[in-house]
Amino acid sequence: MAKDFDTMEDSNRSANLSIHEVSDPARRVFLRGGLGAVTTGLLAPLAGLGAAVGVATVSGCATGAGAMDTGPLLGFKSVPVATSDAVVVPEGYTAQPLAPWGDPVGLSGENAAFKWDASNTAAEQETQMGMHHDGIHFYPHPLDAKSNTMGLLVMNHEYADDGLLHTDGMKTWNAQKVRKAQAAHGVSVIEIELKNNRWEVVRPSPWARRITAYTPMEVSGPAAGHAMMRTAADANGRRVLGTLNNCGSGITPWGTYLTCEENFIFYFRGGQQLSDHHRRWGLRSGEPVGYRWAEHDARFNAELHPNEPNRFGWVVEIDPYNPSSTPIKRTSLGRAAHEGATIAVTRAKRAVVYMGEDARFEYIYKFVTRDAIKPGGAQPNAELLDHGTLYVARFDANGKGQWLPLVHGQGPLTAASGFADQGEVVIKTRQASDALGATKMDRPEWIDVDKQGWVYCTLTNNSNRGQANMPAVDAANPRANNTMGNIIRWKDTGDFDGLTFEWNHFVLAGDPANERADAKGNVKGDAFACPDGLWTDYRGVLWIQTDMSTSAMGRGDLARLGNNGMLAADVRTGEIRRFLTGPNGCEITGATSTPDGSTMFINIQHPGESPSERSNPDEPRRISNWPDANPAGRPRSATVAIRRTGGGPVGT
Ligand code: FEO
Ligand code: CA
Ligand code: CA
Numbered sequence: 001m002a003k004d005f006d007t008m009e010d011s012n013r014s015a016n017l018s019i020h021e022v023s024d025p026a027r028r029v030f031l032r033g034g035l036g037a038v039t040t041g042l043l044a045p046l047a048g049l050g051a052a053v054g055v056a057t058v059s060g061c062a063t064g065a066g067a068m069d070t071g072p073l074l075g076f077k078s079v080p081v082a083t084s085d086a087v088v089v090p091e092g093y094t095a096q097p098l099a100p101w102g103d104p105v106g107l108s109g110e111n112a113a114f115k116w117d118a119s120n121t122a123a124e125q126e127t128q129m130g131m132h133h134d135g136i137h138f139y140p141h142p143l144d145a146k147s148n149t150m151g152l153l154v155m156n157h158e159y160a161d162d163g164l165l166h167t168d169g170m171k172t173w174n175a176q177k178v179r180k181a182q183a184a185h186g187v188s189v190i191e192i193e194l195k196n197n198r199w200e201v202v203r204p205s206p207w208a209r210r211i212t213a214y215t216p217m218e219v220s221g222p223a224a225g226h227a228m229m230r231t232a233a234d235a236n237g238r239r240v241l242g243t244l245n246n247c248g249s250g251i252t253p254w255g256t257y258l259t260c261e262e263n264f265i266f267y268f269r270g271g272q273q274l275s276d277h278h279r280r281w282g283l284r285s286g287e288p289v290g291y292r293w294a295e296h297d298a299r300f301n302a303e304l305h306p307n308e309p310n311r312f313g314w315v316v317e318i319d320p321y322n323p324s325s326t327p328i329k330r331t332s333l334g335r336a337a338h339e340g341a342t343i344a345v346t347r348a349k350r351a352v353v354y355m356g357e358d359a360r361f362e363y364i365y366k367f368v369t370r371d372a373i374k375p376g377g378a379q380p381n382a383e384l385l386d387h388g389t390l391y392v393a394r395f396d397a398n399g400k401g402q403w404l405p406l407v408h409g410q411g412p413l414t415a416a417s418g419f420a421d422q423g424e425v426v427i428k429t430r431q432a433s434d435a436l437g438a439t440k441m442d443r444p445e446w447i448d449v450d451k452q453g454w455v456y457c458t459l460t461n462n463s464n465r466g467q468a469n470m471p472a473v474d475a476a477n478p479r480a481n482n483t484m485g486n487i488i489r490w491k492d493t494g495d496f497d498g499l500t501f502e503w504n505h506f507v508l509a510g511d512p513a514n515e516r517a518d519a520k521g522n523v524k525g526d527a528f529a530c531p532d533g534l535w536t537d538y539r540g541v542l543w544i545q546t547d548m549s550t551s552a553m554g555r556g557d558l559a560r561l562g563n564n565g566m567l568a569a570d571v572r573t574g575e576i577r578r579f580l581t582g583p584n585g586c587e588i589t590g591a592t593s594t595p596d597g598s599t600m601f602i603n604i605q606h607p608g609e610s611p612s613e614r615s616n617p618d619e620p621r622r623i624s625n626w627p628d629a630n631p632a633g634r635p636r637s638a639t640v641a642i643r644r645t646g647g648g649p650v651g652t
Contacts, residue, residue, distance in 0.1 A: 073570040075651065076090040083562045086583055087640055092645050104128055117167050130186055133637045140595065148194075152190065169615045178292075182213035187246060188210055189208060199599070214241045217326060217328065218238065220385075225237045229310055237307075243259060243327065253345060255378050258316070262339060269302060270286065313338065315330050332387065337359045346368075354366050361462070367390045390406040392436060402501075404433075406436070454491050461484065463483055465477055465481065484529040487507050488504075489504060509530070542569040584607065610623055617634065
């Protein structure tokens with residue numbers, strides 16, 4: 001979301017690798033952090049269909065399995081900076097828009113077509129792709145896990161632009177508009193198939209699903225049933241309606257999807273008497289911070305329902321292979337403005353979930369499961385994420401760091417200090433991290449793991465760093481007025497569950513043509529700024545997606561960088577090459593691929609966004625009508641399927 005409102009050689013660490021490979025020798029596909037498209041499908045039982053996809057076990061950590069390909073990782077010719085209203089990919093590649101906002105997802109009997117004047121009703125929107133595509137994952141097809149031409153796409157819809165969503169924008173405001181906006185949020189599951197070199201949405205599909213801002217969800221973990229989670233509508237504090245601001249995502253080795261609630265606070269109106277707790281999370285008195293839902297849905301008025309905001313900011317687990325399953329908010333993983341949730345697997349088969357909180361001066365977390373992952377898919381691992389230890393990162397100036405346990409009763413996390421129990425620790429994860437002295441970062445966004453066990457996190461930017469009354473620069477966040485962003489990386493001691501780590505900056509983003517030394521960065525290759533999305537493909541290429549905010553784009557330090565785009569990095573050499581540029585006003589976010597890498601899917605979010613107010617439907621149309629080239633229409637967030645014209649893995 002547009003948020004207005006030194007390279008090191010990899011050391012040989014084969015003993016610590018958590019890169020597993022599928023035991024089928026014919027399919028020696030590397031699985032980053034022990035997971036990946038292939039495994040997720042293979043391990044996932046088809047709940048509801050009574051069948052199981054081929055059972056492949058994850059082998060032990062094969063020494064050498066994590067060895068990087070020795071050939072060149074980047075085989076394409078970079079594309080130039082662009083300001084065109086198009087997706088531009090290198091010579092020899094195609095980019096096909098797929099499943100834009102408003103297209104039917106393929107529910108049985110429900111196929112209302114998108115209306116160009118945005119006159120679809122709230123009920124119709126419930127059957128259509130939501131707005132503002134974000135985190136995404138390709139799941140192997142339930143009936144053919146080895147297919148590279150059929151599968152399920154699961155993706156987040158981060159937020160709704162009310163200017164575009166309604167025919168007259170926000171000239172009027174009523175309960176039906178709020179309901180339509182809520183229906184445009186959440187998650188979509190669609191079945192897709194490649195036919196004649198074009199991906200199509202299969203309609204109807206038994207797996208098609210929409211999850212919205214009012215889909216019932218369970219709460220599990222230490223905050224389930226907690227007094228701070230109870231509301232008038234849910235006296236037990238265990239059943240929440242909906243998920244909000246679903247930004248980054250994650251996948252589990254047992255075949256489920258993790259959707260992450262980011263800027264949930266934007267939906268709430270604060271009361272006059274704000275608690276310190278709500279204030280710490282950004283609630284304000286009086287007017288809502290962002291959306292105007294509270295005017296017609298009292299649940300979002302925190303003055304009337306002060307515990308409702310506590311029910312958001314969680315990582316939610318969804319089983320895409322079981323369309324009737326109830327999503328579960330996993331509170332063990334802590335509450336935060338969650339960007340994403342990336343799982344790595346230890347040699348003892350514990351899952352380690354890395355999470356960034358995208359807000360200025362917030363934190364990086366990891367959660368280590370108590371138990372080992374069991375074979376057999378989602379069902380045997382249904383409670384795995386409910387038991388374990390949550391940590392927050394402290395980056396020290398000597399290049400080392402510590403994971404500080406967010407455990408009730410340890411250190412300052414006691415009742416006397418305002419943490420009655422573990423439930424309160426996780427509901428107040430920010431305050432607990434403040435108390436532990438964790439490092440306040442420059443907006444941690446996506447996280448991913450390379451084949452040598454380095455864990456990378458994008459720190460997108462922080463123009464407040466070093467300003468008056470704001471935290472000063474530190475070793476991990478070394479630039480004041482950080483307009484360009486960094487990618488930091490660390491390697492945990494021993495294994496992914498290690499309590500200490502070493503760290504360095506993979507790259508300080510920037511523009512070599514910038515005259516200001518601190519905005520030049522140290523990019524070896526093509527200039528970029530504001531890294532956000534991050535994804536390691538099965539070959540070990542680190543894909544970097546940018547989100548220069550619309551209000552900052554084209555000005556100041558970012559003046560020469562054009563539209564947002566996607567770059568590929570060779571983590572062995574540090575070389576970074578621009579692969580794609582997006583249409584006007586968009587950001588690029590989310591990445592996944594078919595198991596063989598022959599199709600990469602990414603999301604184009606908020607094409608047409610402009611710095612002016614977003615309540616006017618004509619405003620975005622001034623700069624973009626992507627992807628439809630329909631001047632009477634509206635720019636639409638959409639997935640893009642990228643392929644090589646001659647076949648073969650994308651990026652080679
Ligand atoms: Fe939703 Fe931090 O991007
Ligand atoms: Ca993001
Ligand atoms: Ca961002």
